[in-house]
Amino acid sequence: YLAWGSRRGGAGEAPVNLLGEEPAAGAPRSQPHIIFILADDQGFRDVGYHGSEIRTPTLDKLAAEGVKLENYYVQPMCTPSRSQLITGKYQIHTGLQHSIIRPTQPNCLPLDNVTLPQKLKEVGYSTHMVGKWHLGFYRRECMPMQRGFDSFFGSLLGSGDYYTHFKCDSPGICGYDLYENDNAAWDHDNGIYSTQMYTQKVQQILASHNPRKPIFLYIAYQAVHSPLQAPGRYFEHYRSINNINRRRYAAMLACLDEAINNVTLALRKYGYYENSIIIYSSDNGGQPMAGGSNWPLRGSKGTYWEGGIRAVGFVHSPLLKNKGSVCKELVHITDWFPTLITLAEGQIDEDIQLDGYDVWETISEGRRSPRVDILHNIDPIYTKAKNGSWAAGYGIWNTAIQSAIRVNHWKLLTGNPGYSDWVPPQAFSNAGPNRWHNERVSWSAGKTVWLFNITADPYERVDLSARHPEVVKQLLRRLSQFNKTAVPVRYPPKDPRSNPKLNGGVWGPWFKEDEKKKKSDKSKGANKQKKSKNKKKAN
Numbered sequence: 001y002l003a004w005g006s007r008r009g010g011a012g013e014a015p016v017n018l019l020g021e022e023p024a025a026g027a028p029r030s031q032p033h034i035i036f037i038l039a040d041d042q043g044f045r046d047v048g049y050h051g052s053e054i055r056t057p058t059l060d061k062l063a064a065e066g067v068k069l070e071n072y073y074v075q076p077m078c079t080p081s082r083s084q085l086i087t088g089k090y091q092i093h094t095g096l097q098h099s100i101i102r103p104t105q106p107n108c109l110p111l112d113n114v115t116l117p118q119k120l121k122e123v124g125y126s127t128h129m130v131g132k133w134h135l136g137f138y139r140r141e142c143m144p145m146q147r148g149f150d151s152f153f154g155s156l157l158g159s160g161d162y163y164t165h166f167k168c169d170s171p172g173i174c175g176y177d178l179y180e181n182d183n184a185a186w187d188h189d190n191g192i193y194s195t196q197m198y199t200q201k202v203q204q205i206l207a208s209h210n211p212r213k214p215i216f217l218y219i220a221y222q223a224v225h226s227p228l229q230a231p232g233r234y235f236e237h238y239r240s241i242n243n244i245n246r247r248r249y250a251a252m253l254a255c256l257d258e259a260i261n262n263v264t265l266a267l268r269k270y271g272y273y274e275n276s277i278i279i280y281s282s283d284n285g286g287q288p289m290a291g292g293s294n295w296p297l298r299g300s301k302g303t304y305w306e307g308g309i310r311a312v313g314f315v316h317s318p319l320l321k322n323k324g325s326v327c328k329e330l331v332h333i334t335d336w337f338p339t340l341i342t343l344a345e346g347q348i349d350e351d352i353q354l355d356g357y358d359v360w361e362t363i364s365e366g367r368r369s370p371r372v373d374i375l376h377n378i379d380p381i382y383t384k385a386k387n388g389s390w391a392a393g394y395g396i397w398n399t400a401i402q403s404a405i406r407v408n409h410w411k412l413l414t415g416n417p418g419y420s421d422w423v424p425p426q427a428f429s430n431a432g433p434n435r436w437h438n439e440r441v442s443w444s445a446g447k448t449v450w451l452f453n454i455t456a457d458p459y460e461r462v463d464l465s466a467r468h469p470e471v472v473k474q475l476l477r478r479l480s481q482f483n484k485t486a487v488p489v490r491y492p493p494k495d496p497r498s499n500p501k502l503n504g505g506v507w508g509p510w511f512k513e514d515e516k517k518k519k520s521d522k523s524k525g526a527n528k529q530k531k532s533k534n535k536k537k538a539n
Contacts (some may be wrong), residue, residue, distance in 0.1 A: 031123065031214040031344050032319060033276040035267065036336070037260060038085070038218070039312070040078065040132060040225040041301055043286020045293040045425075046253060047312050052293070053425070054250045055237060058261040059314075062278065066316030067363050068326045073374055073406075074284055074333045076301060076308035076418075078134050078158050080377070081283040081333055082220070086135070086147075087113045088337025088356035090375050092482065095490035098381040101136045103157050103169045104494035106511055108136020109147070114352060116337050117148030120216045123346040126150055128205050130198045131220030134158045138498065140509045145182050153180050153201045155194075155222065156507055162194045162222060162229040167507065175500025175507040184506040193231050194222045195252075199259040203266045211271040214344065219263065224252040226290045231255060246428040249291025277317040277343065279336065284308060288423040295424050298460045303418030304376050304404035306460055321364045329369035330406075335359045375482050376404035381489055385415040387446040394469075396476040399448035405479050409455040412465075412475040414448055422459070451475070 046052050048060040049068070075081040079100040080091050086109070091097040094110055101107050109115075117127035129144050131154040136142045144152035155177045160167035165178035178185045188197065202219055209215055230251035237254070241247040260280070267273040285308040286292020287301040299305025313331070334356035341348055342358050357370040379402045388400025393414065397403075402415035451465035451472050465472050497510045 030275065031125070032317070033211070033214055033267075033272045034120070034125075034216045034340055034344065035263070035276060035278045036085075036216075036218050036340075037263070037278065037280045038082070038131070038220040039256065039280070039282045040220070040222055041284065041287055041290070041292055042224055042253070042282035042312055043288075043292035043294045044297050044307060044310055044312060045295045046224075046249075046286055050312070053241075054253050056253065056257045058257045058264070059280065059312075062260070062264065062280065062316040063314040065323055066278075066314050067320060067322065069313040069315070069331050069363070070326050071328045072281070072311055072313040072331045073309050073376070074281065074311040074313075075377065076284050076303055078132075078225075078283055082133075082135055083109050084332075084334045084355075085336055086115045086117075088116070088334050088352075088354045089113065090334065090355045090377075090482075092375065092378055092486035093353065093355065095487045097377055097486070098379050098489050098491045100158060101134065102494065103167070103507060104173065104496075104498040105136075106138040106492050106495045106498070107490055108138060108142030110490070111141055114349070115148045116340065117216060117218070119148075119337075119341045119346050119348075120214075120344050121148055121150075123214075123344055125214045125216045125344060126209060127216045127218075128152075129218045129220070130154055130201050130205070131218075132158070132222050133220070137507070137509055138495070139511045140182070143182060143509065149218075151181060151205070153185065153188075154198065154220065155179070159222070159225050159227070161227060163191050165189065165194070173499055175503070175505055177507045179508075184504075184508065193229070193255070195255050195259050196231075198222075199262050202263050206266045206270045206272060209270075211275075215272070216340075216344075221256060221259070223256040224249055224292070226287070228252065228291060234258075241428065242430060243291070243428040245289070245291035246293075247291075274318050277315065277319060277340075279313075279315050281313040281333065282311040285310070288427065291428075293423065293425065293428070296422065296459050298420060298422050299417070300419050300421075300423070303420070304402070304413055305417055305420055306454070306458060308418065309376055309404075310458075315363050319364070322366050325366060327363050327366070329359075329362050329367075330371045330374065331359050331362065331369060332356065332371060332374050335371065339363075372408055373478070374406040375479075376406065378403040378479065378483055378486060379415075379489075380486075381491060383415065385448045388415055388448040392448050393476055394473050396473060397479055403479055405475055405482070406454065407475055407478060409453050410471055410475060411452045411454045411460075412472065412479070413450040414476075414479075416448075417450070 048056040077100050083094055083096050121127055127149045128151045129149045133144055133156050137156040157167050157177050160177045167177045168174040228248035234251035234254045238247050238250040285294045285301045294307030297307035299307035337356045338358045339360050361367045362369045382402040383400040385400045390398050392399040399414040404413045449465050450463050452460045500507050
């Protein structure tokens with residue numbers, strides 16, 4: 001390959017090491033290039049090495065040559081997983097513990113949270129984001145460029161059309177959602193499928209950056225989230241799938257797999273690969289009604305059953321010590337924050353109360369995980385379990401509240417955990433979604449507590465809450481302890497000023513700090529005048 005310096009024609013510039021030899025003494029720093037690839041709504045079964053009928057040769061090869069994470073957890077929805085990745089904190093510590101950030105909500109990841117790209121910039125990294133943000137944008141300060149990224153190309157919302165990049169939140173509330181840095185990217189409105197468009201952008205970033213300087217590349221693909229759209233040629237191998245949603249989903253995943261192959265080829269071509277760490281993760285479980293499969297796990301996206309939170313994940317890197325291995329130790333999406341900052345030779349401030357752990361030695365060398373528990377979440381707003389009570393929680397916990405926690409082998413769920421069927425592959429055999437194939441467990445309507453030994457029963461088929469009340473109490477106490485550290489929930493009502501019609505047809509920041517200041521200044525002035533008038537009257 002041409003060296004970076006010679007391609008640019010830089011006179012006297014040392015050629016770049018593209019072949020992976022050890023750099024000579026006094027050579028540039030050895031901080032690894034970090035490439036974090038986040039897929040959207042990929043089901044646990046939807047990768048070749050988990051037995052899927054969908055072919056994913058790139059993912060299979062990268063995982064086989066790296067370390068497969070087979071006890072790896074994320075959050076059940078988009079915003080929560082992304083917020084925990086970028087801060088290393090549980091939702092209860094950022095105020096985002098309920099649902100997702102809606103397009104019309106004046107809400108975003110709180111500005112007092114230090115982010116992963118900010119910490120990496122401190123130690124000399126170039127930081128670039130391509131893809132889906134979904135951490136709020138109502139103020140300019142909430143946007144990716146203000147949260148630590150040197151460049152941003154992608155969407156702000158949770159979903160949208162893959163070709164037009166247009167999104168309707170409700171009838172009449174529609175707008176364009178493709179950004180380059182802080183501005184709408186109208187120039188890129190060329191009808192290119194987003195998976196391919198984002199990959200082209202990644203290739204451009206890698207081609208123009210100096211591989212001797214460390215780069216953090218966060219690639220958050222829109223695929224395979226609904227709407228189910230894919231270029232025609234990717235349907236070729238999946239004509240035999242009768243279920244239209246599953247067929248479209250398969251085509252989308254095939255395109256995503258090819259895109260990741262193109263990213264890895266670019267890493268090799270431009271001289272990054274030998275000093276790179278590639279992390280692949282889904283943001284949550286699959287949605288069966290939209291073609292995703294989590295079999296043999298229970299439940300789906302949006303639930304605290306294993307099908308909603310146990311994810312496809314692996315690490316691929318020439319820097320791994322135990323290549324070609326499987327990690328069955330407990331790893332959570334919050335762990336990437338301290339792990340990557342430590343690998344980058346960065347500093348983690350003592351006053352940052354992290355919920356993540358440095359798990360590099362666990363992944364690379366097969367050591368025991370420092371993590372023994374995971375707070376899956378406590379959502380004090382979601383109290384739909386009508387029969388939940390303090391009595392059912394032994395006076396320790398109100399079981400109407402939706403919560404879930406894992407401690408060692410045990411997992412406890414309270415409240416209404418969400419859609420709880422097992423959806424086997426046969427469910428996708430018909431033209432439409434077929435619920436007859438689904439397996440269900442009938443329980444008394446009053447049930448609001450479940451206990452499982454996840455190590456022995458990863459499919460959550462045997463509820464042990466009645467058999468082990470002492471374990472239930474122990475985990476309820478742990479929930480209660482976590483809850484004492486929770487910050488108030490941020491889930492404001494929609495703001496009519498968010499309508500893209502008021503912003504040139506584009507989804508974007510609508511909250512103006514200046515207006516707020518002017519209003520407050522006016523009100524302060526008015527108050528002063530009133531006070532002076534009152535003083536005169538008193539005199």
